[in-house]
Amino acid sequence: xxxxxxxxxxxxxxxxxxxxxxxxxxxxxxxxxxxxxxxxxxxxxxxxxxxxxxxxxxxxxxxxxxxxxxxxxxxxxxxxxxxxxxxxxxxxxxxxxxxxxxxxxxxxxxxxxxxxxxxxxxxxxxxxxxxxxxxxxxxxxxxxxxxxxxxxxxxxxxxxxxxxxxxxxxxxxxxxxxxxxxxxxxxxxxxxxxxxxxxxxxxxxxxxxxxxxxxxxxxxxxxxxxxxxxxxxxxxxxxxxxxxxxxxxxxxxxxxxxxxxxxxxxxxxxxxxxxxxxxxxxxxxxxxxxxxxxxxxxxxxxxxxxxxxxxxxxxxxxxxxxxxxxxxxxxxxxxxxxxxxxxxxxxxxxxxxxxxxxxxxxxxxxxxxxxxxxxxxxxxxxxx
Amino acid sequence: xxxxxxxxxxxxxxxxxxxxxxxxxxxxxxxxxxxxxxxxxxxxxxxxxxxxxxxxxxxxxxxxxxxxxxxxxxxxxxxxxxxxxxxxxxxxxxxxxxxxxxxxxxxxxxxxxxxxxxxxxxxxxxxxxxxxxxxxxxxxxxxxxxxxxxxxxxxxxxxxxxxxxxxxxxxxxxxxxxxxxxxxxxxxxxxxxxxxxxxxxxxxxxxxxxxxxxxxxxxxxxxxxxxxxxxxxxxxxxxxxxxxxxxxxxxxxxxxxxxx
Numbered sequence: 001x002x003x004x005x006x007x008x009x010x011x012x013x014x015x016x017x018x019x020x021x022x023x024x025x026x027x028x029x030x031x032x033x034x035x036x037x038x039x040x041x042x043x044x045x046x047x048x049x050x051x052x053x054x055x056x057x058x059x060x061x062x063x064x065x066x067x068x069x070x071x072x073x074x075x076x077x078x079x080x081x082x083x084x085x086x087x088x089x090x091x092x093x094x095x096x097x098x099x100x101x102x103x104x105x106x107x108x109x110x111x112x113x114x115x116x117x118x119x120x121x122x123x124x125x126x127x128x129x130x131x132x133x134x135x136x137x138x139x140x141x142x143x144x145x146x147x148x149x150x151x152x153x154x155x156x157x158x159x160x161x162x163x164x165x166x167x168x169x170x171x172x173x174x175x176x177x178x179x180x181x182x183x184x185x186x187x188x189x190x191x192x193x194x195x196x197x198x199x200x201x202x203x204x205x206x207x208x209x210x211x212x213x214x215x216x217x218x219x220x221x222x223x224x225x226x227x228x229x230x231x232x233x234x235x236x237x238x239x240x241x242x243x244x245x246x247x248x249x250x251x252x253x254x255x256x257x258x259x260x261x262x263x264x265x266x267x268x269x270x271x272x273x274x275x276x277x278x279x280x281x282x283x284x285x286x287x288x289x290x291x292x293x294x295x296x297x298x299x300x301x302x303x304x305x306x307x308x309x310x311x312x313x314x315x316x317x318x319x320x321x322x323x324x325x326x327x328x329x330x331x332x333x334x335x336x337x338x339x340x341x342x343x344x345x346x347x348x349x350x351x352x353x354x355x356x357x358x359x360x361x362x363x364x365x366x367x368x369x370x371x372x373x374x375x376x377x378x379x380x381x382x383x384x
Numbered sequence: 385x386x387x388x389x390x391x392x393x394x395x396x397x398x399x400x401x402x403x404x405x406x407x408x409x410x411x412x413x414x415x416x417x418x419x420x421x422x423x424x425x426x427x428x429x430x431x432x433x434x435x436x437x438x439x440x441x442x443x444x445x446x447x448x449x450x451x452x453x454x455x456x457x458x459x460x461x462x463x464x465x466x467x468x469x470x471x472x473x474x475x476x477x478x479x480x481x482x483x484x485x486x487x488x489x490x491x492x493x494x495x496x497x498x499x500x501x502x503x504x505x506x507x508x509x510x511x512x513x514x515x516x517x518x519x520x521x522x523x524x525x526x527x528x529x530x531x532x533x534x535x536x537x538x539x540x541x542x543x544x545x546x547x548x549x550x551x552x553x554x555x556x557x558x559x560x561x562x563x564x565x566x567x568x569x570x571x572x573x574x575x576x577x578x579x580x581x582x583x584x585x586x587x588x589x590x591x592x593x594x595x596x597x598x599x600x601x602x603x604x605x606x607x608x609x610x611x612x613x614x615x616x617x618x619x620x621x622x623x624x625x626x627x628x629x630x631x632x633x634x635x636x637x638x639x640x641x642x643x644x
Contacts, residue, residue: 036557037555037556037576037577038539038554038556038577039470039557041556043469043556044468044469044470044556045469045470045471045473045544045550045552045553045554046469046550048541048544048545048554049545103540107538107539107540107577108537108538108541108554108555108576108577108578108579109537109538109575109577109578112519112536112537112538112539113538115521115536115538116518116519116538117408117411118407118408118411118519119519119521119536120411120412121518121519121520123515124515124516124517124518124519124542125516126516126540126542127518130518185516186512186516186545186546187512187546187634187635187636188512188548188549188631188634189545264486337545340550341485341547341549341550342478342482342483342485342550343481343482343485343486344482346468
């Protein structure tokens with residue numbers, strides 16, 4: 001089926017070329033990092049994880065796109081999702097690919113990566129994250145590919161795929177939970193040390209993943225002859241609505257606990273994010289943008305008439321995706337390090353090279369996504 | 385059995401993958417550990433600990449004395465990287481409010497508020513850094529020392545997120561050009577991309593020497609010994625003087641105690 005990715009119209013080639021150029025630039029920047037070390041990033045001994053790990057954390061959430069169509073389709077027989085499960089699964093493949101790449105570019109010694117396998121350490125959450133992320137990647141490749149291939153041949157997919165589909169549902173929950181546990185179990189990082197971290201990850205994932213999926217479904221409809229179906233988009237938008245409400249509610253819970261208890265260490269990170277701490281306010285505009293976008297998204301989503309209108313739904317989904325990106329892909333990781341263990345505020349700003357590498361990884365993800373969606377759409381056009 | 389080239393390739397690929405995974409299986413199945421005979425002069429303990437008498441340091445030491453810090457950093461080829469972001473620190477000075485955040489108040493004696501406290505890795509009994517390390521590159525020795533294996537560290541910096549004491553430094557750049565002291569040829573320099581920290585001078589203990597900082601202090605403010613031995617110097621100090629530890633509420637059980 002891969003050959004379908006090789007043929008396309010001029011627009012398709014232009015898009016692929018643009019992505020390849022970005023990937024090339026990112027790779028060149030990565031070679032500089034490989035040569036000079038992580039000194040080329042904005043990270044420090046105080047904020048020792050930055051943009052890379054934040055992107056990784058956010059993208060684990062986007063991978064939830066798969067489970068949010070697979071679960072209703074296979075467990076609740078929501079037939080309208082039948083047409084788009086493949087889009088959800090392939091989006092998960094692309095996001096998990098980006099996640100893994102972001103981990104690799106963040107390592108100080110990437111050539112020693114396999115030490116994680118050679119010296120397996122079950123007490124480390126990172127070890128389990130490696131297992132669940134790779135497992136989820138393979139599950140979605142296997143399931144997506146086999147189901148699509150069967151569809152092309154006009155037959156039912158092989159029976160051994162079914163248990164894997166069921167397995168992929170709890171597995172999706174595990175990737176968010178384990179990724180949240182990376183943060184939620186560290187004794188002196190007060191912003192992360194919260195029991196609802198995993199719940200927050202799940203809620204924001206179920207908002208941002210399907211939101212991107214809706215936007216992609218509109219794009220697929222526009223650029224191919226495959227129509228994912230208005231009903232499927234309707235159902236997805238309901239899921240995004242509920243998930244977004246819960247997400248914002250959870251952020252509110254964090255505020256209550258911190259500011260009603262008035263324990264300084266619990267308040268510091270939130271203060272840093274939203275009003276600034278000791279005169280340091282790098283992230284304040286971004287977090288207010290998050291708040292505004294979240295409210296815009298909620299208004300557009302909760303109101304049925306704007307949710308059912310294509311134009312406003314697109315705006316709402318973009319607002320969900322971008323606001324969750326600001327919250328998780330920017331604020332959450334960095335604020336965990338502020339203030340540092342010495343109660344000092346040391347801020348973090350990503351460097352240009354760091355952003356270029358991140359852009360290269362995003363381009364790689366969208367390259368994978370484009371190839372997979374091209375194949376899926378071609379097969380769907382063929383059998384339609 | 386009917387087969388096609390396609391199936392043959394699939395099976396062949398699976399076999400190659402299986403063979404490739406063999407070293408991993410061996411790593412999982414491995415049981416025995418290499419045996420090394422200890423030096424007969426080596427200092428041994430059930431659990432090493434340090435008591436730092438800050439009063440002694442401030443009263444008897446010359447003002448601004450940095451003997452212990454310099455001794456450590458030169459013995460261990462610690463580079464001097466001048467930017468705050470990439471500093472490598474094994475043992476250094478912090479003010480009270482930074483070393484013991486949350487425990488300061490406005491009315492503490494001036495001396496406590498202004499004078500430097502010596503901070504280093506606490507060699508915790510329950511070290512979060514060891515718990516989170518995905519490769520066991522940082523690990524707990526039987527004698528209580530929290531060790532680093534610079535050759536196994538993958539540079540993920542999870543231990544830095546885990547450490548509540550900011551005791552860990554990452555080599556963002558190649559540290560070798562920044563070693564200002566005379567190179568100690570008996571101790572390895574580090575590469576870029578790994579985390580490093582104080583090791584309670586495991587290499588000196590192994591040949592019967594006290595940690596470099598303890599040896600360097602002329603006023604005897606640093607006391608090092610076996611905390612499980614009731615007759616040791618550290619136990620006598622702990623029994624007779626009031627001591628505090630950094631962030632005791634986290635349950636990490638630091639092995640570095642302070643007399644103030």
